[in-house]
Amino acid sequence: MSLKLESPNNSNTSNQKEKHKPKPKRKPTTTMAPKTLNFITGNKNKLTEVKAILGSIVDLQSQALDLIEIQGTIEEISLDKCRRAAEAIKGPVLVEDTCLCFNALNELPGPYIKWFLQSLGHDGLNAMLAGFPDKSAQAVCTFAYSEGPGHEPIIFQGRTDGKIVPARGPANFGWDPIFEYESQTYAEMDKVAKNKISHRFRALEKLKAWLEESS
Amino acid sequence: MSLKLESPNNSNTSNQKEKHKPKPKRKPTTTMAPKTLNFITGNKNKLTEVKAILGSIVDLQSQALDLIEIQGTIEEISLDKCRRAAEAIKGPVLVEDTCLCFNALNELPGPYIKWFLQSLGHDGLNAMLAGFPDKSAQAVCTFAYSEGPGHEPIIFQGRTDGKIVPARGPANFGWDPIFEYESQTYAEMDKVAKNKISHRFRALEKLKAWLEESS
Numbered sequence: 523m524s525l526k527l528e529s530p531n532n533s534n535t536s537n538q539k540e541k542h543k544p545k546p547k548r549k550p551t552t553t554m555a556p557k558t559l560n561f562i563t564g565n566k567n568k569l570t571e572v573k574a575i576l577g578s579i580v581d582l583q584s585q586a587l588d589l590i591e592i593q594g595t596i597e598e599i600s601l602d603k604c605r606r607a608a609e610a611i612k613g614p615v616l617v618e619d620t621c622l623c624f625n626a627l628n629e630l631p632g633p634y635i636k637w638f639l640q641s642l643g644h645d646g647l648n649a650m651l652a653g654f655p656d657k658s659a660q661a662v663c664t665f666a667y668s669e670g671p672g673h674e675p676i677i678f679q680g681r682t683d684g685k686i687v688p689a690r691g692p693a694n695f696g697w698d699p700i701f702e703y704e705s706q707t708y709a710e711m712d713k714v715a716k717n718k719i720s721h722r723f724r725a726l727e728k729l730k731a732w733l734e735e736s737s
Numbered sequence: 738m739s740l741k742l743e744s745p746n747n748s749n750t751s752n753q754k755e756k757h758k759p760k761p762k763r764k765p766t767t768t769m770a771p772k773t774l775n776f777i778t779g780n781k782n783k784l785t786e787v788k789a790i791l792g793s794i795v796d797l798q799s800q801a802l803d804l805i806e807i808q809g810t811i812e813e814i815s816l817d818k819c820r821r822a823a824e825a826i827k828g829p830v831l832v833e834d835t836c837l838c839f840n841a842l843n844e845l846p847g848p849y850i851k852w853f854l855q856s857l858g859h860d861g862l863n864a865m866l867a868g869f870p871d872k873s874a875q876a877v878c879t880f881a882y883s884e885g886p887g888h889e890p891i892i893f894q895g896r897t898d899g900k901i902v903p904a905r906g907p908a909n910f911g912w913d914p915i916f917e918y919e920s921q922t923y924a925e926m927d928k929v930a931k932n933k934i935s936h937r938f939r940a941l942e943k944l945k946a947w948l949e950e951s952s
Binding site: 593 | 805806807808817842843844845846848849852853856857861863864865866867868869
């Protein structure tokens with residue numbers, strides 16, 4: 523799938539139609555840090571985590587939107603979701619996506635991990651790697667920020683290397699029990715320690731630095 | 738992901754916004770067989786196959802559109818794609834999706850098979866099943882037809898049972914060499930024989946029967 527740069531307004535536009543249209547002007551890239559930011563999430567834990575890091579530099583509001591997610595690369599999916607959110611909110615938005623990438627599967631399930639976790643559970647995800655000697659994986663967090671409708675989003679991505687192991691630790695948060703960082707799974711780790719190395723923390727640090735520089 | 742029934746026009750509409758809007762009227766379901774039908778495909782082989790079966794009862798035109806594909810169930814993805822196509826073409830459209838569902842993975846990779854085939858190839862797809870005793874699979878073809886913008890699409894689906902095996906036969910068409918039906922892979926089968934049992938043939942037979950009944 524090719525990277526689409528049209529605005530969310532034109533998401534139904536066909537290539538065929540585009541042939542007959544004058545070439546659209548390149549849209550302005552988002553460059554301004556906002557004072558208020560709508561974080562699109564229905565997850566209170568994520569909101570708390572993001573507020574803890576960004577709360578001192580931006581007024582973080584949360585909104586739950588039921589946005590479609592397209593198929594594509596991690597970046598294509600985040601950019602598309604951010605454009606749709608900006609269009610729906612009519613203002614500055616922040617969206618977040620979490621992927622679990624198996625290196626033996628060339629980064630898959632990646633953005634499709636939620637479907638695989640839901641269908642297969644922790645044991646099934648381990649079994650998918652039985653035929654591959656390489657059990658290494660990356661936890662990937664991607665934030666995308668847009669100034670508003672028509673502004674190209676900017677991406678801030680954090681990656682944490684680990685490996686897929688049989689589940690250990692409390693099973694109350696997604697795939698945390700099967701992602702091992704050094705000697706502990708995410709689920710086994712102390713929350714403070716986890717938040718210093720997590721994919722989400724690394725992405726948030728980049729976003730924070732950008733907000734500070736651009737404000 | 739919940740099934741979205743909004744029209745393609747409203748694909749950016751948020752739930753939040755919908756709460757403040759009057760409940761939309763249920764759209765008419767597509768019930769009329771068309772005289773001319775735009776089959777959305779850039780694949781000449783598919784067009785030939787579909788023309789061979791439907792050509793005598795409908796004037797089949799083909800158009801290539803670069804439509805986004807959402808994440809979701811097989812049916813959600815087909816319905817969404819068909820709505821977008823109808824909106825782009827402004828008339829009756831037929832779209833097609835092919836999935837390869839591994840029973841041990843609860844139908845996955847399913848609609849995501851193209852990403853897995855692209856990343857892992859035939860050997861990798863076999864290796865993904867190494868940890869599961871069940872190698873059975875279903876080839877699934879889903880046609881969705883809409884009378885035009887605002888008309889709910891109808892789905893015609895064909896499924897063929899088989900199993901995943903190490904590649905055998907010419908490797909010039911997708912996952913055909915690793916999908917075994919009875920004793921032969923799709924790639925090894927005589928084309929005429931394959932077209933009598935294939936997932937696409939079965940879906941087309943249903944579509945044909947509907948077109949004949951509704952015209």
